[in-house]
Amino acid sequence: MKAEIKLALTMGLLGGVVVFLFGGWSVTVLGILIGVFMGLSIGGRVNKKDGPRKLALQSLSTAGIAAVVFIAVSLFQNYVVAPAGGQFPSELYIVIPANLIGGLGMILFTALTAALHGLPDRQERLGKLILMVVLVIAFPFIDRITGLHWSGQIIFALIFVILGLGLNIVVGFAGLLDFGYAAFFAIGAYTTGILSSPQHHIFMNFWLVIWIALGMAALWGLILGTPTLRLRGDYLAIVTLGCGEMMPIIFRNLTNVTIKEPLTCWIIPGIMRLFNSSAATKCITIIDNLDLTAGEKGINPIGRPYLPFIGEFQSNNPIPWYFLIILLILLSVFLIRRLRDGRLGRAWMACREDQDAAVQMGIDPVHTKLTAFALGAAFSGFAGAFYAAYIRGIFPSVFEFSTSIIVLCIVVLGGMGNINGVILGGIIIMGADRLFLPALKDLLKGLMDHTILPALASNHTLQAVVAQNANPILYRYLLFGLTLVIMMALRPEGIIPSAQIRAELHADEETSAVEKAVKN
Template structure:
């Protein structure tokens, strides 16, 4: 990759893409030969990269702060679980269900965006945060579902005869829709004629499937960014009032931002449910939304390459670096520190203090604080964001250039 930088600029981008594609395609075989066993972690990283690319539409392109993005991830996963599992005794084909899950997540994005059209900044963040907290609670409690016909139920309540209400669903016994805290398990897995059914012991089909989804997401989101809709998102992000004055339909454009961002989260949720073959509401808590947002901010708002790099850095640190560092510190702690400390309370304190996996959220927060102080535009910034955050420096450079005549 370093050698390619010496090529002519017209050839450099193409050669870099070819080299990167070559590495990504051969990575599972390299991982097997090197015995690093990173392929499972790589699959998880790619799931979160796809989530970050979707959130970048809402936050990076349109400037709408979404703190409940994990809710769409959960909706996509639970849609797959309900349509491809013994929970409701429905076993639809995964290749159909994954698009249904994305569509349901897109509808949920519209439902979230509708009441937030008049909100901006912190108020929008609070509403999306509430939505993100409601969805896991909803999935935890849909364990006894019975649906009655509303008109007959109201009439029966008014006349004191609730038994005349017409039942539509769950008449004989209420339906356990989501499995509560136990979740949905097992979930059917994809099937291809040559490969057969995807299994937990063979990571190769899963790796290439999520890689294909990420590549397609990158392509379609790039087309959206360069389209008329993408320019409308940018206009709303820069100045909502000016965008409205120029004739941009704020309602339609904002709803499309929420919907398109949620769509890619639905794809990721469907893949995750089939890959794990089980889903639990505790997986989709608020920390997931925070981690995804950290990827977007760390990599660079509005820059898809930066978002991918941010996802690799954060998830790579969380899934690879911190566990290995924890093992190293554990060996040092058990051999060089704990034998010389007699107090059990101090031993427990040192065990927790020298375990980086227990401080992962603290480390993520510290990383964000440092980034906001040192490089607020992100690792690979979008040009417009960089110009906004460093407008004073650019003005000083222009003034210095005029004064010196350069």
């Protein structure tokens, strides 16, 4: 019972914090989402024999508490925080239905999801699947009706989910630490940019380019992976970092590429000069002053996908983009699951656990690691192509070290080696980065301008210092850094751990438990 109240309070407050930042209709969306989460988490520890009806009734108390907390926070936001931030509170005809639907939705969905756990296994899985599909499909429409405009940012989060899924193959499955993953993202994006933009007057169809981008990223995964195979763990990490850092430098500076055939241009003339011969050879120029990547200006505009009935995807309508990226994620998850459970996936994990033992079992480590690198890179090709088309322009600064580390953050936070964990991690990290921090910034700015700064008017220095530093965007890197350090210190296996990684990371605790048992 105590655990349930704790859960209800955490979930209610968690949702409340988000509502705190966005206000308005976010109550409804959050209520339903948190209901589902709560149902899943209650359902995970109940007695299956109780049956769906009893489970639903059991969960009602928890859901009720959470809903009350949640609505209380929402009302507090609307009538206390918003006026303090200089905004008008929402009108009653929005507040009442939004909170009612949000609270009831939370209770309903908690009960529904909890009840699913009481069904037989097969039906339970089917039920969860249907619930997820309905939520995922409904999200952009709800988002549009309620005017929250989260879809655009959620699409970014989903791009990073694909990146996380790809990196998860390398880091999670194969245990190779890769600090330069953004390089493959860059290759995917630049392939798309070069093949479908006015930069080189090539306008290939997006549906073709996305596969070429995938192939290019995989190819570069192979090329960069080959020399790194015989390195130890941390040296491998540094080499990938080096390669990853070279990519943005290369893309930034490939603005006037000239390639001259060296034999005819220098070597033969040089030898001629040694012998004081003045016979001139013709210098063969292969490429003359080609602007491949347009440097810091970036490549734009990049062609967008086109579908019959829908037409060309537009930037002001996120819905087709949303479904496209969902489709890509589903495809990636499907492929990665098949890979993980197949022969190759088991070979990756065997190599991760103990390479020597794996070799003894007849696994070829070179092949195993190379495929991990190439396939991991391939998925970032997907992400890169989508990103380039979605943004319509690509710039070298997007693909720097911090991007690699954000993707690593996603994998580490979600749980190395766990697909669901990585998806959750991606949505949490990018949601925090793209939605939460900007909203927090706006909220703080409103509060600063209307309440806090006037209160500090007597002390000008303090006022200036507070005004300067009250911008949460400034603390972005701190957030990522803290995520990594805290996760490593407290829960290195991530939010949703994969069983093997947990066992590996807590190996010493296990042995000490065994020792204790032996002593007793």
